Amino acid sequence: MARILVIDDKASMRAMVERVLGEAHAVDTAADATDGLAKLANADYDLLVSDVRLPDLDGFAVLARAREMAPDTEVVLMTAYATVEAAVEAVKAGAYDYVAKPFEPDDLLLTVSRALERRSLRARARAAERALRHRDGLDEMLGEGAAMQKVRFLIERVCDLDVTVLVTGESGTGKEVVARAIHQAGARRERPFVAVNCGAIPENLIESELFGHTKGAFTGADQARTGLIEEAGEGTLFLDEIGDLPLELQVKLNRALQERCFRRVGEGRERPVRARIVAATHRDLRQAVDAGTFREDLFFRLNVYPIALPPLRARGEDLFLLARHFLGLAAARFGRPVTGFTPEALAALARYEWPGNVRELQHTMERAVILADGPQVGVDDLPDAVNSAAGGLPRAEGPLPPLAKMTYKDALDWGRDRTLKLYLDALLRRFEGNVSHAAKQAGIERESLHRLLRKADLDAAHYRA
Ligand SMILES: Nc1ncnc2c1ncn2[C@@H]1O[C@H](COP(=O)(O)OP(=O)(O)OP(=O)(O)O)[C@@H](O)[C@H]1O
Ligand SMILES: [Mg+2]
Incomplete structure (x- = not known):
């Protein structure tokens, strides 16, 4: 069943199309272009069937807007002026097809089913292309265990979106590998990937490195220079070791990200920030915020989509x-x-x-x-x-000092929680996220297993292939 939007100013026509298509599909209607485009903007339609003659906009203008707003939605135009030129124009403008009024219900059904078939073929081609691209970007990152599967899942979900990503993890865990994978797997892969190590640039140079400067902006600036934000263009700007950025620069960066524009040092003109931002740090930024060394507003702006790399x-x-x-x-x-x-x-x-x-x-x-x-x-x-x-003893992962400060009872609780998590992780890995099979092995009810998974903060879905 497909979702179809019908735009026609004649109520009788809307009713007829709705009746013909409504048997097999979910049909919404609109009486003019304004209402139709608003509906199109707010829902995923598979197909738009629009009259060419509308009171507010003509059908070709609707078609052009629909192409921009919802490129995945197929369009069929209906018109009473069955001329060859109009048909050619419709096809050129990207409409799949064209039905001439008056039409028989079967004509409409046939045209619509062809349009929907084309849509599903295109969707499959796009999905295949996306899967290939994702694999490309993720190939460098090895790891088959649950922890890395989850990281890969998070990257795949976010790489095509314009969302700021914050990668955290101890030193050497692969934060830069993740940043590059996001870039490679995403829609911006053909654009530049620019990495800045915020901790390695002398404090007095960071601003002009990031934002650029005009000639004569400061002593020694004998030439104008573009900053790294501009160099990244519509690509990815990787702000490595963001936790080491001096406070003063945090304020300026936060403003640039908030307003999506910045100024070169020594220049009044504002320039747009177009790059996608990926930041990384080995520091605990929340702690840094508490300690007053990291701006809370910048932290929230960066922490939209955190990816925590396990040690x-x-x-x-x-x-x-x-x-x-x-x-x-x-x-x-x-x-x-x-x-x-x-x-x-x-x-x-x-x-x-x-x-x-x-x-x-x-x-x-x-x-x-x-x-x-x-x-x-x-x-x-x-x-x-x-x-x-x-x-020595096999070392427990994680914090020894806290354990040493626990009471006997708390230590046992801590151990039980960890054992539970390890156990559930092993089960889910063995049964690839199949909760029924895992529950059978565990000898408990499915519901109980679900409860334990929630307690251990594990998601069976992440273990499915
Ligand atoms: N999952 C992985 N598969 C293969 N190689 C990896 C993986 N993770 C990290 N590496 C390799 O380990 C090294 C360190 O990775 P990377 O520089 O991304 O870590 P980092 O977290 O940025 O470290 P630091 O905090 O020291 O900057 C690199 O040579 C990288 O290629
Ligand atoms: Mg690094």
């Missing part, structure tokens, strides 16, 4: 996947025949906490490939820090 130690099996990947890359790069790990080396990798996350793993693998004598990386090829972690 490597919370990614389960992905650790080995990444380790093998980096081992392979390093072996090829250094021309060394290293292909795997000894079981002891694997155990050591698994026990270590990886404070430097993926980047640390990458460097560790490069070093190991250089040191390895045989085809396998052994414990001797790993840094002391990695090996000494292997000797």
Whole structure:
């Protein structure tokens, strides 16, 4: 069943079309172009059937507006002036088809069904194109576990939208990889990707770096310069280490993002901000807001769509996947025949906490490939820090100090919540998000499982392929 909007100023005509099409489809009607276009703007119609002669606008103008407002909606024009020229004009203007009044119900039905068929073909072609593009952008980002699946899901959902994204995560977790994936997978991929490290530019230069400056704007500005916002154009501006941006600049950036325009240093004229913004930080910005080092208004403006990257130690099996990947890359790069790990080396990798996350793993693998004598990386090829972690207790992920400050009872509660989460995550992974199967394995009712999932803040949908 398709959603169809009919615009015709004659009530009898509207009633007739509604009767003919209403059997198989959901039909809305409008008596003039103004009302019709308002309806079109507020709902997703598959098809617009419009009279050419309307009291306020002619049908070709409606067609042009519809193309802009709802490019996915097919259009069929109806007219009493069945001339060849009008038909040609309609097709040129992007209407799929044209019915000449008076028409038989079957003529209308046939034209409408052809238009709808074309719409569904186009929608499928577009979906296929989008899926390819998304895969392209996400290929660089490895990880099959639930945590990274969720990150990938979040990227796919947002990449085509003009929404500001805030990527957070410990150092080396892949924040820049995510920013690039959003750009690559999204509609702006052909436009520039411009990265700014807000923490690496001297404070007195950041403003002119971001916004540009005129000639003579300050001592040493002997030439005008475009800023990075302008260089990004309609592409993506990646504001890396946004937590390190000085307060004064936070105010200026917030204003630019709020008003979608900015001024070059030394210039009165306002220029538009067209770029999509992706920001990243390893800091806890909420804490920075509380501490007064980060502006709350800027935080809210950036925190529209947060993507939190999990630390490597919370990614389960992905650790080995990444380790093998980096081992392979390093072996090829250094021309060394290293292909795997000894079981002891694997155990050591698994026990270590990886404070430097993926980047640390990458460097560790490069070093190991250089040191390895045989085809396998052994414990001797790993840094002391990695090996000494292997000797002690298996380390719990997350905050040890808080645990040490808990009462016995709170510690048990904490452990139970974590165990529950680990357990549910494992179940959902095994059954790929199928709650019925997972509940059966767990030996509990589906409803109970749903309750536990809510408690553990897990969403079965994220585990489905
Ligand atoms: N999921 C992943 N798959 C493959 N490589 C990854 C992945 N995540 C990170 N990397 C690699 O790890 C390194 C660090 O990633 P990146 O620079 O994006 O991290 P970051 O979070 O920006 O780190 P920092 O906070 O230090 O700036 C890069 O070489 C990147 O290619
Ligand atoms: Mg980075």
